[in-house]
Amino acid sequence: MKAPWWMEGVHFACQPNCGRCCDQPGGIVYLSPDDAQRLADHAGLPVEAWLDRDTRQTLDGRFVLKSRDSDGVCIHLNERHQCSIYAVRPQQCRAFPWWGENLATPGAWKATKASCPGIDAEDALLVDGQTIRLHVFADRTSTKGFREWPVPKRRWKR
Numbered sequence: 001m002k003a004p005w006w007m008e009g010v011h012f013a014c015q016p017n018c019g020r021c022c023d024q025p026g027g028i029v030y031l032s033p034d035d036a037q038r039l040a041d042h043a044g045l046p047v048e049a050w051l052d053r054d055t056r057q058t059l060d061g062r063f064v065l066k067s068r069d070s071d072g073v074c075i076h077l078n079e080r081h082q083c084s085i086y087a088v089r090p091q092q093c094r095a096f097p098w099w100g101e102n103l104a105t106p107g108a109w110k111a112t113k114a115s116c117p118g119i120d121a122e123d124a125l126l127v128d129g130q131t132i133r134l135h136v137f138a139d140r141t142s143t144k145g146f147r148e149w150p151v152p153k154r155r156w157k158r
Contacts, residue, residue, distance in 0.1 A: 006103055007129035015118045019081030021096045025072030029065040030145040031055065035090040036063065042088045047149055062145030065090065092142035098127075098135030 031039075040050035054075065055063045066075050076084045083089055092099075097119060102112040113119040 004103065004129070005106055006109070006132055009126045009128045010109075010132065011120050011124035012097065012118050012127050013121050013124040015121060017081050018117060019077050019083070020115055020117070022074045022077045022083060022093070023081065026067070027072075027074065028058070029074065029090050029092050030142045031063045031065065031090055031092075032142050032144075033146050033149075033151045035092075035142070036146070036149065038088050039085065039090070042085060051149060057147070058145075061147035063147070064145070090142060091138045095135040095139040095142070098132050099139045100136050103132070103136065 036047050036051060036055075039054070040047040043050050043054070045053070051063060054066055056066050058064055067073055068075050074083075076089075078084050083093070097112050097116050102108055109119075118124065
């Protein structure tokens with residue numbers, strides 16, 4: 001099997017005061033149960049109260065971060081285009097730009113690069129393929145999301 005095109009690494013560095021990955025109206029940030037717990041702890045709220053305040057549910061019931069009513073962008077993007085929860089941001093946000101759909105083909109990556117100044121930026125570092133792979137899996141986990149809290153334990157069939 002041929003290795004993905006990005007396995008040799010890709011140059012990237014998040015750019016100060018950019019926020020382009022967060023300022024798209026209608027963008028969706030899926031949350032994992034770990035994200036919900038971490039963000040609720042950061043806000044000093046029980047998870048249920050934090051979910052009521054800062055999230056909404058998609059048509060299929062998965063929890064996602066709310067967007068601002070005024071412009072449809074993430075509620076945590078401030079006026080300087082900085083993430084107000086950067087240190088505890090959801091894993092889907094941490095994984096950007098290493099989302100499966102962005103890496104699917106060199107053409108998809110080129111389209112992502114057109115909107116992300118951190119890709120191949122002057123100060124960009126080489127991100128190795130194994131690190132990229134971890135981000136891809138983290139994004140997949142987030143996208144699965146969760147639909148109720150507390151998250152039910154899985155029951156394994158024997």
